[in-house]
Amino acid sequence: MKPHKYQSIVILTGAGISAESGVKTFRDQNGLWENHRIEDVATPEAFARDPALVHNFYNMRRQQLLSDDVKPNAAHKAIAALQNSHPDVFLVTQNIDNLHELGGSTQVHHMHGELLKSSCTACPAISDINEDLSTDMPCPGCGEIGTRRPHIVWFGEMPIDMDLIFEKLMNCDLFISIGTSGNVYPAAGFVQEARMSGAHTVELNLEPSQGASMFAEHHHGKATEIVPEYLKMIT
Ligand code: BJW
Numbered sequence: 423m424k425p426h427k428y429q430s431i432v433i434l435t436g437a438g439i440s441a442e443s444g445v446k447t448f449r450d451q452n453g454l455w456e457n458h459r460i461e462d463v464a465t466p467e468a469f470a471r472d473p474a475l476v477h478n479f480y481n482m483r484r485q486q487l488l489s490d491d492v493k494p495n496a497a498h499k500a501i502a503a504l505q506n507s508h509p510d511v512f513l514v515t516q517n518i519d520n521l522h523e524l525g526g527s528t529q530v531h532h533m534h535g536e537l538l539k540s541s542c543t544a545c546p547a548i549s550d551i552n553e554d555l556s557t558d559m560p561c562p563g564c565g566e567i568g569t570r571r572p573h574i575v576w577f578g579e580m581p582i583d584m585d586l587i588f589e590k591l592m593n594c595d596l597f598i599s600i601g602t603s604g605n606v607y608p609a610a611g612f613v614q615e616a617r618m619s620g621a622h623t624v625e626l627n628l629e630p631s632q633g634a635s636m637f638a639e640h641h642h643g644k645a646t647e648i649v650p651e652y653l654k655m656i657t
Pocket residue numbers: 435436437438439441442447448449450464516517518534574575576577578579580581584600601602603604605606607608626627628629631643644645646
């Protein structure tokens with residue numbers, strides 16, 4: 423069997439990988455939703471101030487994700503194929519959609535949470551949710567009313583299982599960043615962690631990201647084209 427060119431691969435994805443699947447990128451439309459700055463909706467303070475507004479924002483996006491128009495694309499599928507043919511590929515996504523799973527990935531680390539899950543401000547319960555969330559729904563774990571929230575990491579909150587991500591970054595020899603603008607930390611700093619570990623670093627994005635100069639190699643174009651092409655080159 424042909425030896426693998428890289429032994430341990432970390433792939434970070436962002437909204438750009440799902441753009442051609444019909445999911446709007448985070449900073450589309452000047453970062454506005456119905457005249458609210460998205461940064462003013464995606465925070466725990468916004469949820470405390472106006473939970474109905476925040477539920478509405480995520481309910482709309484959940485309905486869109488569950489519509490027949492949204493499907494995994496060639497980039498999601500190429501990553502899943504790599505994971506199936508290589509023993510050590512860790513996929514960490516900033517996306518809250520489920521398109522990596524639908525594309526065939528069996529390991530996906532959702533560092534910013536998942537739109538099809540809810541959590542509770544009163545207990546540790548995390549539950550699947552396909553319908554709209556509202557302020558009068560009881561938590562399936564503790565039965566409290568008004569404590570259920572989207573299972574999303576908002577600004578100012580700690581992304582999920584950072585220790586695992588940093589451990590993978592410290593031990594990889596290839597780091598690939600796909601479809602992310604490099605605006606949001608800690609994900610925007612992963613390239614530096616990987617470089618410090620001696621990994622080769624690659625950016626695959628429509629345009630140079632905020633942190634493009636940190637990467638050793640760049641390919642710019644649509645994810646559905648450049649991701650399958652690049653992953654074919656390294657296998
Ligand atoms: C294509 C394409 C195609 C298009 N093909 N490409 C000051 C300085 C530094 C940091 C901070 C600061 N003040 C506050 C912070 C921290 C803050 C932060 O980074 N803020 C910035 C705005 C400055 N971060 C946090 O609060 C995080 N927590 C934290 O830091 O905890 C403390 C900590 C300390 C130490 C270690 C660890 C932790 C939490 C961040 C939570 C982010 N959550 C969000 C919203 C929730 C989910 C949701 O509602 O959707 O997650 S923010 C939003 O941005 C979302 C995304 O996952 C995230 C990243 O966006 P992404 O994916 O990059 O999307 P876009 O739209 O920006 O870019 C898309 C790219 O695709 C573009 O480049 C396009 O060109 C490209 N593209 N079509 C290929 N077809």
